[in-house]
Amino acid sequence: MTTNIAESLNSILHDEREYPVASIFNSIAHKFGEIFRKRYAEVDNSKTTFIPVAETVLRENMTEGDKLYVNNMNGSTNEVTVLGYGRSAKIDLSRRSCSCKKYDLVKLS
Template sequence: MLRDKREYPMEAIFNSIAHTFGEIFRKRYAEVDNSKTTFIPVAKTILRENMIEGDKLYVNNINGSTNEFIVLGYGRSAKVNLSRRSCSCRKYDLVKLPCAYAMAALCWKHGD
């Protein structure tokens, strides 16, 4: 990106960088603004994969609570709390997108 501009003064290089990033952000904003969902394509892909994995898991309601579940599958179990948006696998806590265990619990609670 900067190879052609190495010969220019620093001010011109910084202006070029700012202009290039501005163009990139404008293109991305236009792409996101025209989409029908609130998720970026990467997040949609992650959610879709987690939903497919979550379909293969077994969900057990812990104590009749509507927000706490034990989800079993893949040789592991995970405790999901939907009201806290947390899972014992920690992916839901760290990435802030429902992991496969949380997706299974959400599907059990709300249906498809």
């Protein structure tokens, strides 16, 4: 989490440092092509449209959400109140906002 992009690329291209410049560019293109093909294969074989990290967050949220109670006090289809874990939050589905601000951080419902 603390490494920057330059350090990451430096570790990937450790062996290529002594090559001529043209060979380094060819190696970079080859390695990135490999990485993209591998990730594309993972996503292409997936049954969902989410990347694995987002799918994990959504599954965890679903598990936690099973313990919550949803109340529609004003009868609107876009505004609900969620109760659970000793607190409540007001959610506006049309604005995609929540009073707990968790959606603002994660951007996943």
